Amino acid sequence: MNNPVAVPITTPITDSIVRGALELERTERGVRPHRLPAKARAQCADGQLAMVESQPSGVRLAFRTAATAIELDVLGTRTVYRGAQTLPGNDYDLLVDGRLADRARATGGNVMTIDMATGGVDTETGPVGTVRFTGLAAENKDVEIWLPYRETTELVELRTDAPVEPAPDRGRRVWLHHGSSISHGSNAESSTTTWPALAAAAGEVELINLGLGGSALLDPFTARALRDTPADLISVKIGINVVNADLMRLRAFGPAVHGFLDTIRERHPRTPLLVISPILCPIHEDTPGPGAPVFADGMVRFRAMGDPAERATGKLTLNVVREELARITAQRAADDPNLHHLDGRELYGEADFAELPLPDALHPDAAAHHRIAERFAEFAFGGPFRAVL
Structure with missing residues (x-):
């Protein structure tokens, strides 16, 4: 992974700061968000379903912080289709107080290549990478990091240069x-x-x-x-x-x-x-x-x-x-x-x-x-x- 900037505070990635997932699976490295619970996943062996429910569309980290720098270590698995154009959906979006402030892509990660004509799947493994956001205002703010909708994502570590607390409950439906x-x-x-x-x-x-x-x-x-x-x-x-x-x-x-x-x-x-x-x-x-x-x-x-x-x-x-x-x-x-x-x-x-x-x-x-x-x-x-x- 890339050399980190000065972000010495590590915050555990738990349900308290993850929204939009129905379950967090504990992995060797960290956690993997799922959009269907384990009981549902166990009732269907379809590879398409397994892939898409683990792609975290709508899943985001939500917290309050005065940090000026945020680093998120991840292991993504990007999906590409043999013979087809590159598709969007692999970026991490940073929202600050509800507005898009930045967009970044993780380094490293795996690539899964699907041959839609034959159904064949090849996976090239890669290292844990880092998504980095810097230059943020040094004041308390609500931060959301929306995960890419086309990449299965393991969340490994969240680092900041100021303390993090769960985003407050705004009473939204x-x-x-x-x-x-x-x-x-x-x-x-x-x-x-x-x-x-x-x-x-x-x-x-x-x-x-x-x-x-x-x-x-x-x-x-x-x-x-x-x-x-x-x-x-x-x-x-x-x-x-x-x-x-x-x-x-x-x-x-x-x-x-x-x-x-x-x-x-x-x-x-x-x-x-x-x-x-x-x-x-x-x-x-x-x-x-x-x-x-x-x-x-x-x-x-x-x-x-x-x-x-x-x-x-x-x-x-x-x-x-x-x-x-x-x-x-x-x-x-x-x-x-x-x-x-x-x-x-x-x-x-x-x-x-x-x-x-x-x-x-x-x-x-x-x-x-x-x-x-x-x-x-x-x-x-x-x-x-x-x-x-």
Whole structure:
């Protein structure tokens, strides 16, 4: 690792200064944040899920200090895709009193290379590295270090040149969100500019982001994780992964949605709960999955491999999913006045696609993340998530 500057005070990295993780796993070096608890992880051997739940989207260190220099030793595992362009999401964002003050990338670390065509995975190991922020004002301030949404991260040591104490409780409501890679952050500039992070800042709430790339699949263990996590507001964005994984047919989808919502309601019976259907994605609007990557000129794009005629046999498309989610939420809302529905095309629709097309035909770009966040904040925090006075 790099030679440190004069930051002699070491602070243990514990739950008291980590926000947005459901569990901290003790490792030989330090701690690894997880966004699903161990019991949930033990119920699924899928490598994709294991990778994305350990990528700490929305996870941040939060503390109060007068330090002018901060060093964080980490061992990151960066994910790259063979034959594809370098993607964003590997930076550490420093917020001071709620504003972005700096952005840095860790030295060292591991690199995991995934061949999307074959499923092969190669990992090149590297040393523990350091993220360093200097030149900060020598006055008490609230500091947050948001971890990169695309790197599994072991937190090894936190050093400062002034004492650290946990960030004070500001009395903010906790927003618990679950969704797909778009909620996870795909193609956003950094962890503080994913659409959930931007929306949380606009709504002045504390975010727990369970956006799991490729893994929003109505898994019962995910529903139980949502059920067991204290929250004041809950949203679930359902559909795109079920379609592009070609996971289930219409007969199974409806009961699975009911079961997912039933589980959440076991311990959140009156919490405002917002069900969001998929944003516009032309390749899957009327064409079932599975989805597959296509590589050309160092770029990756996705295409739908199903046949539109297969809808007659119960295969799912985004339009079918939206209709079913609207029907289910309307049915349930008759007995659940705190259940709400949002058509994802209100966040990103045809006009948006014409202006800000999906670069890989599946995920929005950084500008679209901002637009989705603005629209979600206006709808949710001006409506079903509005504070009760």
